[in-house]
Structure formats: structure tokens, C-alpha cells
Amino acid sequence: QVRLVESGGGLVQAGGSLRLSCAASGRTFSMYAMGWFRQAPGKERECVSSISWSGDYIYYVDPAVEGRFTISRDNAKNTVYLQMNSLKPEDTAVYYCAAGRSVYGRIKDHVDVGSWGQGTQVTVSS
Numbered sequence: 001q002v003r004l005v006e007s008g009g010g011l012v013q014a015g016g017s018l019r020l021s022c023a024a025s026g027r028t029f030s031m032y033a034m035g036w037f038r039q040a041p042g043k044e045r046e047c048v049s050s051i052s053w054s055g056d057y058i059y060y061v062d063p064a065v066e067g068r069f070t071i072s073r074d075n076a077k078n079t080v081y082l083q084m085n086s087l088k089p090e091d092t093a094v095y096y097c098a099a100g101r102s103v104y105g106r107i108k109d110h111v112d113v114g115s116w117g118q119g120t121q122v123t124v125s126s
Helices: none
Strands: 003-007 010-013 018-025 034-039 046-051 069-074 079-084 093-100 113-116 120-125
Touching: 003 093, 003 113, 018 034, 018 093, 018 120, 034 069, 034 079, 046 069, 046 079, 046 093
Parallel strands: 010 120
Antiparallel strands: 003 018, 018 079, 034 046, 034 093, 069 079, 093 113, 093 120
8 A cells, every 4th residue: 555645735826836746655656657636626537647657658648738737756755746837727626646556557547546645735826
């Protein structure tokens, strides 16, 4: 079982930036893909971006964030990050960190997720 703890959410004006962090513990972090999902009020949870265990493969599942969001990971610190720039009001959501279900697998959808963080609120004001 892996434990995921997010931090870095908050309130920001449109055009601003936030950096989310997710610290993992409980299993070999470097063997699993990691991802960030978000869920806006009244909407389903959707994958924003994911990164392979090695960091070599990065997916921006939501085309609306490509070019503005950057996912990265530091396997030495068991941490994955999501740098969010040029934030828009429509980015407002609870953001969840996710760990892959399978060793050396990938994350593109919630069915690929084995563990979730508790979520962190991101609110972008216009």
C-alpha cells in the first residue's frame, strides 16, 4: 500500500502559477508511474498528466493543459510535481495525485490507478 500526500494548492488569480507536490511512501516509488487528476464540481475525475516510472514518458491527457502544465518527478525524494502556469478559472478543481497500479505500467485513465492522494483544492479567480 502506498500513501500519497499532496500539497501546494490554494487560491490564485488568473494568469498566476502554482506548484503541486505529492510525497509518496510505503513502496518503491521509482517502479511506478505517477499522475495528476482533477475533479471540478459536478464533473468526473479526469487525468491531467502522467509520467512513467523512469520519467522518460510524459502524457498530457487533457489537451487544454499542454504547454501550461509540466509534470516531473524526483525518485530520490519519492515526490512528483505539477507545475501549473497561466492558470485559468476553468482549471479550478480538486487535484489528486495518483500512483500506478502495476510495476512499470502507465497511467492514462483512472483504471490504471492503484492509489490516490486525499486531494488538494486549486481555485483560480478571474
